Amino acid sequence: MEREYTSRNEQPMMRWCWIVAVMVFSTALGNEPASLDERQARLETLHEEIGEIGERIAAERDRAGGVEAELARLEQRIGDERRALAGLDEQIQANAAEVAELESAVARETAEAQQHRAFLAATIRSAYRRGQADMLRLLLGENDPAEVQRLLVYQRHLGAARAHRLTQAQDALQSLQARRAALSEALARQRTDREARAVALATLQSSLGEREALLADIEDRIERGDAQIASRREEAASLASLIEEIEARLGEERLGAEPPDLPARQGELDWPLEGPLLARYGSQRADDLQWTGLLIGAEAGTEVTAPAAGRVVFSDWLRGMGLLLIIDHGNGFMSLYGRNQALYFEVGEAVRAGDVIATVGRSGGRHETALYFELRADGEPIDPVAWLQTGGHQT
Known part of the structure; x- marks a missing residue:
């Protein structure tokens, strides 16, 4: 009887694992790298330039305005x-x-x-x-x-x-x-x-x-810069598409472990780690986009903990995000943890509040070690600071 119960519960989980595996495989086919190292090396080269593209384009546009005058x-x-x-x-x-x-x-x-x-x-x-x-x-x-x-x-x-x-x-x-x-x-x-x-x-x-x-x-340089920005936006779009796909596929099969009163816990969740806020939700990025989460600085290998219970729905490498872990907390709430050095949970595993789920790194071709933390409600990014305890980080 227990075996039969386990099989019935594993069927939706296996279906979900297959969906995520297909999505990750499709993303990987986009560039068809010979190896993960080569792909990360290409991304590192890209991200060495992407931080200056936005400012350079703005300067070029100012210069173009002067030349036009x-x-x-x-x-x-x-x-x-x-x-x-x-x-x-x-x-x-x-x-x-x-x-x-x-x-x-x-x-x-x-x-x-x-x-x-x-x-x-x-x-x-x-x-x-x-x-x-x-x-x-x-x-x-x-x-x-x-x-x-x-x-x-x-x-x-x-x-x-x-x-x-x-x-x-x-x-x-x-x-x-x-x-x-x-x-x-x-x-x-x-x-x-x-x-x-x-x-x-x-x-x-x-x-x-x-x-x-x-x-x-100048216009040619701006056009090339815009193309690079477009590439960066594609990375953001791939993540958004992943979240939308997760939301659409879960449906009645949501595996949330948090009780229905999670919205009432606003301002009570623990921070995933302590460290300086390098970027806040809604602030401007160098690539002409806005941050949809928090960038928390920390030394490589610092432990990342889950602010709330839930179940892992994604645990793999994703372009632009490096080693990424996504937890579904139920009630439409999901949390994302990117740029990690290592991931400690697999897809389908339950997570309790306070569990160590990853360690901080700079995967995805980043130069600084930091955790990218994002919180979403019904697929839309929300400001994590509003849900986390005050004073749980270093400013």
């Missing part, structure tokens, strides 16, 4: 320079066209002045010759002196008119030449200014290219 300023300046160059090009084009028109006008005025000058010279020579002949005729008495005088006055007036037109043409030419010189000087200044702005624009564009390359490099 600088890019915005450079792009604004480049836009201003392009607008200034476009305005200068329009002015240069207009002034060059006006200079060309002035060149044509100067050429026309020069030709006209030359014509006036030549005609005036011819007129003067002709008047001189006629004046000499008229004077000779006047002296010889061949013509009326009044007529001769009238002709001389006419010649003088004609010469004066020609001289006046020549003076006007020369004044117009000088005005055009002065305007052309001023406009040419302004055009030369504008072209010099344009060359300087073109050099400044090229420098700005070069700086922009450098900043864009720098930003791309």
